[in-house]
Amino acid sequence: MNEEILNGLADAVIAGDVEKAEKCAKDSISADMDAYTSIMEGCAKGMNVVSKKYECGETYVPEILCSAEAMNAAMDILKPHLKADATAVPKKIVLGVTKGDVHEIGKNLVKLMLEAAGFKVIDLGKDVPTEKFVAAVKEEDADICALSALMTTSMIFMPDVIREVKRVKPSIVTMVGGGPLSAATAETYGADGYAKDASVAVKVAKDLVRSV
Amino acid sequence: MFGLMTGQKIDRIPVSPFAMGYAAKVCGFSIGDFYANAKVNFRSQLMAADMHGYDSSPMYGYASIGAWEFGGKIGFPYEVGHGAPYVIEHPVETPEDVDRLEIPDPSRAGSNPISMEVAKQCNALGLPAVFQVGGFITFAGNIMEPARMLLWMIRKPELVHKVISKVLAFQKLTADWYIDTFGPEKCMVFSGGATESNKLISAKQFETFTLPNEIAINKYVLDKGIHSVLMHPCADQNANIPHYRKIREECGWRGRYVWNFGPETPLEKQIEMFGAHDIIGGNVDPPSFQTKSFDEVIMLCKDNIERGMKNPSGYILMPGCELPPLTPPINVHAMMTAARKFGSFE
Numbered sequence: 001m002n003e004e005i006l007n008g009l010a011d012a013v014i015a016g017d018v019e020k021a022e023k024c025a026k027d028s029i030s031a032d033m034d035a036y037t038s039i040m041e042g043c044a045k046g047m048n049v050v051s052k053k054y055e056c057g058e059t060y061v062p063e064i065l066c067s068a069e070a071m072n073a074a075m076d077i078l079k080p081h082l083k084a085d086a087t088a089v090p091k092k093i094v095l096g097v098t099k100g101d102v103h104e105i106g107k108n109l110v111k112l113m114l115e116a117a118g119f120k121v122i123d124l125g126k127d128v129p130t131e132k133f134v135a136a137v138k139e140e141d142a143d144i145c146a147l148s149a150l151m152t153t154s155m156i157f158m159p160d161v162i163r164e165v166k167r168v169k170p171s172i173v174t175m176v177g178g179g180p181l182s183a184a185t186a187e188t189y190g191a192d193g194y195a196k197d198a199s200v201a202v203k204v205a206k207d208l209v210r211s212v
Numbered sequence: 213m214f215g216l217m218t219g220q221k222i223d224r225i226p227v228s229p230f231a232m233g234y235a236a237k238v239c240g241f242s243i244g245d246f247y248a249n250a251k252v253n254f255r256s257q258l259m260a261a262d263m264h265g266y267d268s269s270p271m272y273g274y275a276s277i278g279a280w281e282f283g284g285k286i287g288f289p290y291e292v293g294h295g296a297p298y299v300i301e302h303p304v305e306t307p308e309d310v311d312r313l314e315i316p317d318p319s320r321a322g323s324n325p326i327s328m329e330v331a332k333q334c335n336a337l338g339l340p341a342v343f344q345v346g347g348f349i350t351f352a353g354n355i356m357e358p359a360r361m362l363l364w365m366i367r368k369p370e371l372v373h374k375v376i377s378k379v380l381a382f383q384k385l386t387a388d389w390y391i392d393t394f395g396p397e398k399c400m401v402f403s404g405g406a407t408e409s410n411k412l413i414s415a416k417q418f419e420t421f422t423l424p425n426e427i428a429i430n431k432y433v434l435d436k437g438i439h440s441v442l443m444h445p446c447a448d449q450n451a452n453i454p455h456y457r458k459i460r461e462e463c464g465w466r467g468r469y470v471w472n473f474g475p476e477t478p479l480e481k482q483i484e485m486f487g488a489h490d491i492i493g494g495n496v497d498p499p500s501f502q503t504k505s506f507d508e509v510i511m512l513c514k515d516n517i518e519r520g521m522k523n524p525s526g527y528i529l530m531p532g533c534e535l536p537p538l539t540p541p542i543n544v545h546a547m548m549t550a551a552r553k554f555g556s557f558e
Contacts, residue, residue: 016366057451060414065363100293105359105412127293152502152536153233153295179447180499180536188503197411 002033009042009074014049016066018073025077035081040118043071043078047116055199061105068112091209093144094136096124098161101154106178109198110148117202119144130160137165137172143212144205147191149178159189166190173208177201213267216491216526217440217468225517225555226528227547228268228493230472233295233537234544235260243537244290247274247297250329258337264544267528270334271342272327273402275446278354278379279303280322282313295537297323302357310371313355315378318386331390340400340440343390345383345429348376348422349413350405350446355379358407365417372421380425387433396437403429404444404472408452415451423455427462434466441469442493446533448476457485465489475532479519492523494530501543502536509543513550521555529555 005028012021021043028038050067053059093114097107104126111121122140124132137145145165149155155178162174175193176186186194193208195201213226231238236246239256246253250272257270274296280286285301287294304310318324331341352375353361364372390399403426408418430441445456460469471486472493482492496516501509513529520527529551535544 061412062362062365066366100291102298151295152499153538154293157293185503
């Protein structure tokens with residue numbers, strides 16, 4: 001029964017089926033299942049499949065946005081039932097699009113994938129100045145600072161952000177991504193990691209956290 | 213470039229660096245003024261072309277087209293970090309807004325008056341009067357907010373179709389306005405957009421939402437007598453290429469088309485699909501102009517030239533998108549040097 005519900009949750013997320021996701025989430029509560037398990041073995045499992053399909057070119061952003069709707073609908077039902085001690089302290093990621101840049105589809109996909117993988121994401125949004133990244137890293141005691149840019153005019157702020165967040169927290173790891181970036185540019189900018197798109201961002205983040 | 217497009221004998225491959233914000237900066241203007249002021253736009257493009265000796269003529273356009281034209285708000289790129297106009301307010305936020313959306317008067321809509329002013333200055337010098345059509349997914353995304361549009365492509369596809377049909381009607385009116393002002397033989401169409409990228413949508417979604425409209429607008433301008441079209445399928449559109457070919461087939465391969473794909477699309481693939489009829493425009497990796505050295509840019513251009521010159525219908529050295537505004541001028545010189553050294557016909 002429990003496995004059926006978890007598979008149902010995962011399938012609902014993969015299909016972007018909001019009604020089914022809500023029903024499965026409610027069923028899991030009724031069956032007295034652990035909410036954290038439902039999130040990780042149901043919703044997150046489904047989103048991981050979606051992420052892999054995107055990486056392989058088998059699904060696209062419209063479908064991912066539907067999956068996100070389904071996942072969020074289930075999470076809204078499950079979250080109030082999370083036990084305070086049920087999870088380990090999640091790794092914190094400060095995420096944002098650098099100054100001058102208002103393109104945030106890529107950043108929002110990264111956020112979605114990271115949250116599904118269990119990271120706590122502090123989303124600073126778009127057009128974020130260096131000082132705001134620094135303040136957030138300090139205030140949240142973040143583990144990772146992740147920067148996105150879609151324009152060559154805004155990616156130039158990445159070295160400043162990387163330098164400044166490392167100044168306030170030397171142990172922080174940084175990762176960058178976005179259309180005009182490459183692994184070589186990321187290295188030049190002093191980033192610890194580079195994700196070419198949202199589908200690989202989780203792997204890069206996990207590898208970086210493990211390496212610290 | 214005009215020589216290549218009109219079938220005249222040329223002594224080297226043309227160079228068109230797709231320089232917009234770069235032209236402003238290298239001439240000492242702000243990028244904000246470049247997009248907000250037709251005189252600055254025209255003059256800086258002309259001066260930069262004259263300084264470097266490249267072959268493109270001025271044109272007005274930007275990727276956020278559509279929002280302002282249909283009643284939303286854009287910001288001009290005056291801040292550090294800005295590279296082009298950006299949308300502040302999308303005219304469609306709710307399903308009800310779609311029905312309320314009116315087809316604007318092209319002579320007063322958004323950036324159209326600025327674009328027309330640039331075209332008039334071009335026309336006065338015998339250069340083509342360029343206007344922007346096509347790119348329906350990009351255009352509609354700017355009207356509806358890209359993520360909302362992408363979600364509605366599945367949840368409320370009829371609303372996306374409805375917006376796109378209004379975009380098509382507006383683009384036809386815009387085409388008429390330019391053709392009536394200059395005559396079709398003096399006009400050139402620019403068509404492109406990045407939201408069509410296969411990083412965002414599938415080839416099937418391209419086929420469903422945009423292909424019929426692309427065929428319609430291309431047929432429309434060709435039937436009106438326009439001969440020159442610059443197609444810029446921005447970013448990774450490899451999966452859409454068969455559909456772009458379908459546009460040309462449906463139009464009987466009429467007109468002189470230039471294809472400027474993103475750097476993700478190999479030149480060989482473009483030659484295979486379009487080379488019997490159409491010119492291929494470069495596609496050197498754009499960020500490399502900003503981040504690499506003079507020697508590295510020369511080598512990237514050399515490789516592109518050697519592969520592109522195999523196109524039987526002609527080749528233009530171009531970046532695969534707009535030249536980064538912060539490109540060091542020496543790397544535009546590298547383009548010119550590579551074209552003279554490796555792209556000469558003498």
